[in-house]
Amino acid sequence: MEMTLFIIFALICIVSSLFVVLARSPIRCAISLIINFFSMGAIYVIMNAEFVALMQVLVYAGAIMVLFLFIIMLLDVKRNPKENVFYRNNFFGVIAIVILFFIVVFSAATVAYKTEMMQGLKSLEWMFFDGSNTKAIGHILFNKYLLPFEITSLLLLVAAIGIIVLGKKKV
Amino acid sequence: MIPLQYYLVLSGILFSIGIIGVLYRRNALIILMSVELMLNSANLSFVAFSRFLGNLDGQVYVFFVMVVAAAEVVVGLAIIVNLFRHVRSISADRANILKW
Numbered sequence: 575m576e577m578t579l580f581i582i583f584a585l586i587c588i589v590s591s592l593f594v595v596l597a598r599s600p601i602r603c604a605i606s607l608i609i610n611f612f613s614m615g616a617i618y619v620i621m622n623a624e625f626v627a628l629m630q631v632l633v634y635a636g637a638i639m640v641l642f643l644f645i646i647m648l649l650d651v652k653r654n655p656k657e658n659v660f661y662r663n664n665f666f667g668v669i670a671i672v673i674l675f676f677i678v679v680f681s682a683a684t685v686a687y688k689t690e691m692m693q694g695l696k697s698l699e700w701m702f703f704d705g706s707n708t709k710a711i712g713h714i715l716f717n718k719y720l721l722p723f724e725i726t727s728l729l730l731l732v733a734a735i736g737i738i739v740l741g742k743k744k745v
Numbered sequence: 746m747i748p749l750q751y752y753l754v755l756s757g758i759l760f761s762i763g764i765i766g767v768l769y770r771r772n773a774l775i776i777l778m779s780v781e782l783m784l785n786s787a788n789l790s791f792v793a794f795s796r797f798l799g800n801l802d803g804q805v806y807v808f809f810v811m812v813v814a815a816a817e818v819v820v821g822l823a824i825i826v827n828l829f830r831h832v833r834s835i836s837a838d839r840a841n842i843l844k845w
Contacts, residue, residue, distance in 0.1 A: 682753035693799030
């Protein structure tokens with residue numbers, strides 16, 4: 575049952591990511607990417623990582639893709655259809671990417687590990703604290719990773735200031 | 746129970762498709778979307794290893810990757826809007842003033 579669901583969502587991920595890369599219009603790419611993010615969220619739920627699935631849907635599909643759609647609407651790219659095509663005369667590039675693809679997939683498929691390292695296979699209690707994955711991640715995030723957490727808040731502040739400066743008409 | 750290799754193969758496939766998008770498309774928005782695809786595949790690898798090694802640190806790293814990806818997308822889109830204001834086109838070929 576788990577395997578069936580995983581195969582379905584993995585196929586949806588792969589097909590929608592191919593649509594992202596191959597579609598002609600940016601709107602179709604954005605919608606395919608939203609479908610991709612939702613199916614990745616489903617795969618995270620299959621892995622019992624509920625907080626990550628929640629963040630994926632809220633942040634990626636909910637905030638970043640909405641921003642993309644706003645910019646696509648603002649820029650009105652349909653006027654110049656020549657931009658939306660592939661490079662067609664790069665045969666060696668295609669060969670290089672196919673080789674890279676096979677290297678990556680082959681090395682991922684033949685991962686060998688010692689079974690005593692795979693502690694997560696024994697039980698799932700380590701993933702939940704008081705019955706909730708979010709609380710467990712909160713425990714680690716605010717104790718062990720407090721400094722990176724505060725630094726990412728600074729990063730977001732810097733990014734916000736940066737876009738305000740970049741978006742001004744008169745500098 | 747799904748073995749670890751299945752998740753890693755899916756992550757590798759999505760990463761390769763993202764690389765195709767970055768290298769072969771000329772539309773700057775679609776290049777940025779392909780970069781997001783690659784970041785997502787890395788997130789999937791992180792969570793898969795966290796699940797199988799019995800360590801929640803991988804999922805905390807995913808949190809940080811998502812924050813950085815959000816900041817990067819926002820700044821990248823501001824740059825694309827600026828490019829559009831100057832050359833009226835978002836094709837990556839038109840951003841060639843610094844070319845020798």
